[in-house]
Amino acid sequence: MASQDPTRSRPPSAPPPVAAPRNLASPVTDLWGVGPERQRQLERLGIRTVAELLYHRPHRYEDRRKVARIRDLELGVPMTVHGHIVAAGVKTFRKGTKSVYEFVLEDDSGRLHCRWWNLPFLERIFAVGDGVTVYGKPNGLKPRTMDHPETEKAEPGEDPSAHMGRIVPVYPLTEGLPQRVLRGLLYRTVQEFSPQVSEPHSGLVSIQPAQAEDPLATMQPPATRVWPTVAAAVQALHFPEHPESAELARQRLALDEFIELQLTIQRRRQNLERSVTARPSGGTNVRMKPFLASLGFPLTGAQQRVLREIRADLSASVPMRRLLQGDVGSGKTLVAACAALMTLESGWNVAVLAPTEILAGQLRRNFERWFSPLGFAVHLRTGSTRLQHERAAGAILDAPQMWVGTHALLEDGVVMDRLGLVIIDEQHKFGVTQRETLVRKGRTGVHSPHLLVMTATPIPRTLGLTLYGDLDVSVLDEIPAGRGRVRTHVRERGALPKVWQFITQQLAAGRQAYVVYPRVNESEQDEAKEIKAVTKEFARVQAALKPHAVGLLHGQLPAEEKESVMQAFRTGAIKVLLATTVIEIGVDVANATVMLIENAEQFGLVQLHQLRGRIGRGAHESHCILVAESRTEAAVARLKVMEETADGFALAEADFRLRGPGELVGHAQSGAAGFRFGNLHSDRNLVEVARDLAKRHLRREVKASPSR
Numbered sequence: 001m002a003s004q005d006p007t008r009s010r011p012p013s014a015p016p017p018v019a020a021p022r023n024l025a026s027p028v029t030d031l032w033g034v035g036p037e038r039q040r041q042l043e044r045l046g047i048r049t050v051a052e053l054l055y056h057r058p059h060r061y062e063d064r065r066k067v068a069r070i071r072d073l074e075l076g077v078p079m080t081v082h083g084h085i086v087a088a089g090v091k092t093f094r095k096g097t098k099s100v101y102e103f104v105l106e107d108d109s110g111r112l113h114c115r116w117w118n119l120p121f122l123e124r125i126f127a128v129g130d131g132v133t134v135y136g137k138p139n140g141l142k143p144r145t146m147d148h149p150e151t152e153k154a155e156p157g158e159d160p161s162a163h164m165g166r167i168v169p170v171y172p173l174t175e176g177l178p179q180r181v182l183r184g185l186l187y188r189t190v191q192e193f194s195p196q197v198s199e200p201h202s203g204l205v206s207i208q209p210a211q212a213e214d215p216l217a218t219m220q221p222p223a224t225r226v227w228p229t230v231a232a233a234v235q236a237l238h239f240p241e242h243p244e245s246a247e248l249a250r251q252r253l254a255l256d257e258f259i260e261l262q263l264t265i266q267r268r269r270q271n272l273e274r275s276v277t278a279r280p281s282g283g284t285n286v287r288m289k290p291f292l293a294s295l296g297f298p299l300t301g302a303q304q305r306v307l308r309e310i311r312a313d314l315s316a317s318v319p320m321r322r323l324l325q326g327d328v329g330s331g332k333t334l335v336a337a338c339a340a341l342m343t344l345e346s347g348w349n350v351a352v353l354a355p356t357e358i359l360a361g362q363l364r365r366n367f368e369r370w371f372s373p374l375g376f377a378v379h380l381r382t383g384s385t386r387l388q389h390e391r392a393a394g395a396i397l398d399a400p401q402m403w404v405g406t407h408a409l410l411e412d413g414v415v416m417d418r419l420g421l422v423i424i425d426e427q428h429k430f431g432v433t434q435r436e437t438l439v440r441k442g443r444t445g446v447h448s449p450h451l452l453v454m455t456a457t458p459i460p461r462t463l464g465l466t467l468y469g470d471l472d473v474s475v476l477d478e479i480p481a482g483r484g485r486v487r488t489h490v491r492e493r494g495a496l497p498k499v500w501q502f503i504t505q506q507l508a509a510g511r512q513a514y515v516v517y518p519r520v521n522e523s524e525q526d527e528a529k530e531i532k533a534v535t536k537e538f539a540r541v542q543a544a545l546k547p548h549a550v551g552l553l554h555g556q557l558p559a560e561e562k563e564s565v566m567q568a569f570r571t572g573a574i575k576v577l578l579a580t581t582v583i584e585i586g587v588d589v590a591n592a593t594v595m596l597i598e599n600a601e602q603f604g605l606v607q608l609h610q611l612r613g614r615i616g617r618g619a620h621e622s623h624c625i626l627v628a629e630s631r632t633e634a635a636v637a638r639l640k641v642m643e644e645t646a647d648g649f650a651l652a653e654a655d656f657r658l659r660g661p662g663e664l665v666g667h668a669q670s671g672a673a674g675f676r677f678g679n680l681h682s683d684r685n686l687v688e689v690a691r692d693l694a695k696r697h698l699r700r701e702v703k704a705s706p707s708r
Helices: 036-044 050-054 120-124 179-196 230-238 243-275 288-294 301-314 332-345 357-374 432-441 461-467 493-508 524-528 534-544 559-571 605-612 633-644 648-659 684-704
Strands: 060-063 079-093 098-107 110-117 131-136 144-147 150-153 167-170 321-326 349-353 377-381 401-405 419-424 450-455 472-476 486-492 512-516 550-553 576-579 592-598 622-628
Touching: 050 179, 060 243, 079 110, 079 120, 098 120, 098 131, 110 131, 131 144, 167 179, 179 230, 230 243, 243 461, 243 684, 288 332, 288 357, 301 321, 301 332, 301 450, 301 472, 321 332, 332 349, 332 357, 332 401, 332 419, 332 450, 349 357, 349 432, 357 377, 357 401, 357 559, 419 432, 432 450, 461 684, 486 493, 486 633, 493 512, 493 592, 493 622, 534 550, 534 576, 550 559, 592 605, 605 622, 605 633, 605 648, 622 633, 633 648
Parallel strands: 110 144, 321 450, 321 472, 349 401, 349 419, 377 401, 419 450, 486 622, 512 576, 512 592, 550 576, 592 622
Antiparallel strands: 060 167, 079 098, 079 131, 098 110, 131 150
């Protein structure tokens, strides 16, 4: 379509304006057909510049290359047909407030009725005798009918169509912006501007000529694949010659995203190794040997292997940056205690950051029980508990010491001198900035503390390479001996009377139980969806489980009340703990053998597995009962996975596949989200290729550096 002449309305004496050259940074208003209203629509899609328009990714494609005969149309199946209009007209009704425009398309096999509601102006566009190509889903076969199909008139000398006779992109839209208008805008923009797209990583990626189209290229391994140029990828992304070339284009653009992230991650690690030195913290074994002997049980093989890795890091001159992941109950806290003890033995202090007061309190009790006999003090700081000294430094207390706390440790008033090791538990609850804030508290001059981050939420490999690519990884893949079996049961709401009866039997046998609901208080919306809340269900559960004592725990209770309830549950004074997911981490009561979770469909697999991990910590057989209100296909699939496997790593991969990164990503992880083309679940091979390419590139940079 020819562009309108912008000087046509000017007086003859006025000289034409000198147009600035248009480029990828030009605003979309420089494009033909983008006025103020269209600009506002594009802005709602996050599109302000030509480059942002070019990178507006189609969410699917329609293959309109094959033209069917009208008699072969099938109900509800999108198809393309071509014919000539043999009849057309507008019918009005309801006193002229409603109308329908209809034309009848005919080919040598039959006729198709095409209708548009309340679009009478179409009568001025189409006429009897016009040749028209139509694409849509038939919604009737007697007669064959399509409502609001896409159409293309045959016009002599017209440019190749963006809408018919090809694989057609279908884009995310916004109100007021038709698919056909956006597709036409992108067709013109791609033709003009895609050659200007630069190659951000041409020195890293093996590319082929811009016009090459190889539908078999996606069959080659990413590491050896010859990739299209970015310009060719942008062209194929929007208007591919083959379905495979669209996928190859997406992968090329995703690879650039992953390379950019990997370069950022690895440069961060490289800068750390160049700029700071660690405090040697490998320990002396003077207190380690009696500590391990006092436990009364041997470490697992996995714990011993991981501790060797950690000791090697703590003894090195480069600060440790290590991620320790292990399934619930695999003994991460004990490994962290051994790492802390190595540091304390070496004369340095230790800080432990936990996301909740309950977990911080649990950790403090464990560390104090283990370390006080060895002569090391353990302090607690949370929002409701302050350290005895705002500046509890090695200069104040002669022996090295440990601080355990929540976000309160990050406050400016808390200063921790001679910090040798920072441990962050349940790291996905924190962001990179919070992690670095605590590490910086221990930096003095060129010395920086070691860092150990831990998670009981196994990280799928692709996330590990992206979210935590600057960390070395240790895995605890072995559960300590002597743990009771945990059985998982999925039940419908109608089975609740039998469930309460079973729990009562367990309580009578001396066991304890958790009952978990997704809400603290019930809203009208929750009530309509039958989503339960602990505050409303408390009285009902008390009545169902009489005479056994039931306690209530949720995040809105004062800290003192939460601690009082937890202490009563730990001692057995409370037999049943009615709670929200506040018990997801940091609760360890070996006598608790039953976990009932109502509205289980409201939780992800990882969260359900964390909750299930609160039981099975003693020698008795335990039972996790998942009661689901919703029986949607997705909910059934998720709960079936829970019922069939206790492997947290397999569950994390399944949850990643079913729900995406979600809670695994956590708070503001650097570069974790926002990929336009990359898919962290399906693009694992691309992430690994990007990591290797970035490593090779940085090694070449180091060799070429004048300082080397």
